[in-house]
Each structure stands twice: as C-alpha cells, then as structure tokens.
Amino acid sequence: MSQVKSPLVTRNYHPETRLVHAGTLRSEFGETSESLFLTQGFVYDSAEQCEARFKGEDAGFLYSRFSNPTVAMFEQRMIELEGAEAARSTATGMAAVTTAILAPLKAGDHVVASKALFGSCRYVVEDLLPRYGIQSTLVDGLDLDQWRKAMRPNTKTCFLESPTNPTLEVLDIPAIAEIAHAGGARLVVDNVFATPMWQSPLALGADVVVYSATKHIDGQGRCLGGVILSSEAFITEHIHTFLRQTGPSMSPFNAWVLLKGLETLAVRVKQQTETAALVADALAKHPKIAKLIYPGRADHPQAALVKKQMRAGSTLVAFEVKGGKAAAFRTLNGLKLSRISNNLGDSKSLVTHPATTTHQRLTPEARAELGISEGFIRFSAGLEHADDLIADLNDGLELA
Numbered sequence: 001m002s003q004v005k006s007p008l009v010t011r012n013y014h015p016e017t018r019l020v021h022a023g024t025l026r027s028e029f030g031e032t033s034e035s036l037f038l039t040q041g042f043v044y045d046s047a048e049q050c051e052a053r054f055k056g057e058d059a060g061f062l063y064s065r066f067s068n069p070t071v072a073m074f075e076q077r078m079i080e081l082e083g084a085e086a087a088r089s090t091a092t093g094m095a096a097v098t099t100a101i102l103a104p105l106k107a108g109d110h111v112v113a114s115k116a117l118f119g120s121c122r123y124v125v126e127d128l129l130p131r132y133g134i135q136s137t138l139v140d141g142l143d144l145d146q147w148r149k150a151m152r153p154n155t156k157t158c159f160l161e162s163p164t165n166p167t168l169e170v171l172d173i174p175a176i177a178e179i180a181h182a183g184g185a186r187l188v189v190d191n192v193f194a195t196p197m198w199q200s201p202l203a204l205g206a207d208v209v210v211y212s213a214t215k216h217i218d219g220q221g222r223c224l225g226g227v228i229l230s231s232e233a234f235i236t237e238h239i240h241t242f243l244r245q246t247g248p249s250m251s252p253f254n255a256w257v258l259l260k261g262l263e264t265l266a267v268r269v270k271q272q273t274e275t276a277a278l279v280a281d282a283l284a285k286h287p288k289i290a291k292l293i294y295p296g297r298a299d300h301p302q303a304a305l306v307k308k309q310m311r312a313g314s315t316l317v318a319f320e321v322k323g324g325k326a327a328a329f330r331t332l333n334g335l336k337l338s339r340i341s342n343n344l345g346d347s348k349s350l351v352t353h354p355a356t357t358t359h360q361r362l363t364p365e366a367r368a369e370l371g372i373s374e375g376f377i378r379f380s381a382g383l384e385h386a387d388d389l390i391a392d393l394n395d396g397l398e399l400a
Ligand SMILES: *Cc1c(COP(=O)(O)O)cnc(C)c1O
Pocket: 092, 093, 094, 095, 097, 118, 120, 121, 161, 165, 190, 192, 193, 212, 213, 214, 215, 224, 225, 226
C-alpha cells in the first residue's frame, strides 16, 4: 500500500478548493497539472529498497494493480472531499458496490437493502449474494419499521441509495444508520445521485460511501470508475486485500480523467442543479405530465428530509407522462437537444425510459412497486441553457 501523501492537506478549505488541490503529487519537474503515470510497475534503487517496500516499511509504489501515483491522487482528493479516512478506487461503480458489499461478508451473513436500487446493485443484493450463502432482504426504504423488522442477528450490512434511482425518493440516512448500528451492522450508502456536493453520508452516520465516478465525477461522458470511502480500519481490514488480490483496479488513465473531472465538479453540479430546478418548475404543471418528482421542490414527498440531510436538490428530475409507454416514447423521440441514454450526470442532458432500460430486468409487478410506470422518464440536466432544454422538453411533450 502506498504511503505517499500530498504535502497539502486541504480539509480546512471549502469543497471547491479541495476539488482543485487535494491529493496533488508533483514530480521532480514541478508540473502544474496532475501527471498521468501510465505505468504498470516501478523500479527500485536496490534489492533492499524493494524488500522494504514489499514489507510496507518504505513509502512508495509496487505495482499498478495495488496502487499508482495518479490513482493515489484521485483517491486522496476523494478522501478530503468526502471527509473519509481512507479510500480505494475501482474500474467501475459496480466494482465499488460489489466490493463494498461482498468483500467483508461470508456465507451465513445477511444483508438488508432498500428495494429501490440501481438495476445492477439490485442484482448483486438479490441474485448474486444468495448464490454464495449470503441471504438478503429487500425493504421499502422509506419505511423505517421494515428496516427494523428485517434485521437479524447475522445482519452485517445495510445498503441504500438516496435519492433513489429513478424515482428520486429520499431515505432517512441517520435513522437507518441508527437501526443498522443497533443491530451490529454497517451502513453502506451509494451516493451517486446526491453527489459529494450535496450529501455527505459519513457525516450523517453511514460507515461506507460508494460512488460510480462514471457519473458526475467524470461528468463529461468519457470513462468509467468507482470509489469506496470509509474508515482506515474498514478499508485495511476488508477492502485493501480483496481489491489487491482480485484486481478490479482503476486504470491510471481513467484516474487522470477523473481527477480533472473533480476540478470542475462543483461548478458543474451547481449549474446542473440550478437547471434541473428550473426544468422541474417549468414542467410541474404541464397538462401531459401526471406526476413530477424533484427533491428540491416543496411538493417532494420527503421535502423536510431533503432540507435536513442534503445541501441542495438534484441534477435529476423524474416525471410520468400521461399515456404510458407509447406517449413516453413519442416524447423521447421528439427531443432534439436532450439525448436518449441510460447514463446520467453528463454535461449533455440525457433522458432515460427506466422501464425498458435500467429496470427492464425487473418484473412489471416489481417495477410497479417502485413507482416505475410505463410513462416514467428520468431527465439528467446537462450544461446547456435551461431555456433551450425547457423548450426542447415542451416540444417533445407536444407529441406525447
Ligand atoms: C451508474 C450507477 C452505478 C454503477 O456504476 P458504473 O460505473 O456504471 O459501474 C451504481 N449505482 C448507481 C446509483 C449508479 O447510477
């Protein structure tokens, strides 16, 4: 494990400042921009130094499956942004989620998770874990009694996303953390939809935070990545060896792209949130829309909770078009600016039909239970001007 640390600790600065400076390691050339260390391995001055490094007695890098200077910069920037003690990055967001859940568990353990999960997260909890003897219970994340009742003596991990995908429900992180801890379990939070700008799960009582860096952290649709943030003890005990030995490592190239993405995260997310709020207000009363959900609006079902645990709304807006799948498809096909995609958090506005994409694996009953109707559309605000996006959405809805 690398002990190489940036000389500048930015914890006392605001998040915007941390995003630009945290974790920067400069080489002997004194470069301004972070260096891309596109190397598999490292060479040593002597056999003694090599031995010391393998023993962990000499600070430095060994092999890029374990650690790499560019990857270390990305991890340190995330650590300081999130207020975590330690982090490890992964090749994708799903590698981060799978590792954070699976690595600490063994056959006979039990997991409780909210039903409203990103499709692949739900696969890991519902289908994958039971194959290895780890039972799981899915609950309605909004119902604290269901969390309490689902806890068993062998429950080791509770897992949730908030706001949820795609219905943007907001779950009570402090209350669920308390239930988990009372039962001797840890709480893992997938914070992708909130972004590190608007919600800090560790400060709210969670034990582990995971991100798909593919989304807002890159924010420009270029590469995949993931990161797990927690205490030094959790990372050392459960994550470090698992990642090092099984190898879902982040590429240094992707780490470099993501580092540069972090520099602009604050400006992008603030702008995208402002735009999403304008879009939500413009569409809320649209005659072709049956229901609109935006965490920043006073009519959001958990508006009080949003105020309590989030610093702002969201870059996403969800709405249900009257007339089911056919009307939703006509709307999507009528858009010129917002593009049809299953992604989110990009500088280009993206629209998704969850029932036929991210959540098509679920049965119609399971989708109905989550509130994902056939007319449901998820809108991810990009960096275009809000007026252009609103005009485009209105044009699309004309065809609904
Ligand atoms: C996209 C996403 C993931 C998976 O991330 P990848 O980088 O695509 O593997 C996990 N959780 C949520 C909430 C996501 O939106």
